[in-house]
Amino acid sequence: MIRKEGERVVFFLQNLFNGIMLGGLYALIAIGYTMVYGILRLINFAHGDVMMMGVYFAFYAATLLSLNPLFSAIVAILGAAVLGFLIDRVAYKPLRNAPRISALITAIGVSFFLESLAVVVFGAIPKSFLNVFKDRTILNKVLTLAGARIPLLTFLVIFITIVILIVLFFIVYRTKIGMAMRAISMDIPTTALMGVNVDAVIGFTFALGSALAAASGIMWAMRFPNVHPYMGFMPGLKAFIAAVFGGIGSIPGAVLGGVLLGLIEIFLAAYFPAVMGYRDAFAFIILIIILLVKPSGLLGKKIVEKV
DSSP states (O other), rough: OHHHHHHHHHHHHHHHHHHHHHHHHEEEEHHHHHHHHHOOOOTTTOOOOOOOOHHHHHHHHHTTTTHOOOOOOHHHHHHHHHHHHHHHHIIGGGGSSSSSHHHHHHHHHHHHHHHHHHHHHHHHSSSSSGOOOOOHHHHHHHEEETTEEEHHHHHHHHHHHEEEEHHHHHHHHHHHHHHOOOOOOOHHHHHHHTTOOOOHHHHHHHHHHHHHHHHHHHHHHHHHHHTTTTTTHHHOOOOOOHHHHHHHTTTHHHHHHHHHHHHHHHHHHOOOOGGGGHHHHHHHHHHHHHHHOOOOOOOOOOOOOOO
């Protein structure tokens, strides 16, 4: 009986850390969705593909430029930030005053464009992200916690995610650019009248969200090393669901929704292995339930539009 109880604890701990790690990655991607939506009321469906491009930037920075993994990640994050800024300037800025459906269709078009561009430039054949690491010690090392054998990479991803979230919250809530972002999310015309360069702040928001997506993508590829042009579709879609779950437009809501979605997905698959094949469906079921029960999300606020 004691042995069985110990096995349950080990099983629970392993899945708990896996769920927190997966949820943290969803949260980083979801924040990009929620920041853009909070400012422009736009669902940037190309966000998951920006994550994919970030992974490719890191892969080729390491394999072609022979940079170590850390510098490859920095290059990828900066490259994704520039890409996000350019997407805003080329695709979304001309549609600032257009109907929302026009911007939504454009977002879908940008997503298809990035996927097709990746197929042409990088090739459709999947690549292993493990080639980035000459020394794979950190990937193979396992730590023991209360009898549970948990890969060191899991703790590393959780730690990096927490650090990134702390930096993000500092930027948003303790800097002038963060204050401008929050002001624009409340009222764009009034903020512009107060002397704020609205287009510059929106561009910064896209760049920041894209950088977070690239950081999440790199850690995703470390955990799931199969890199291909469509790898960002499902994580991006689930991150969008996480943003809606937590409250689209709310950064704390995106974090909460991402972590909860990761935990729910892992624990359902762990304790109900018969439904493992329907793992991706869990997120869509949660989306349907949250839209029926609480459309504003867990931490979201109801928005009343004057007509």
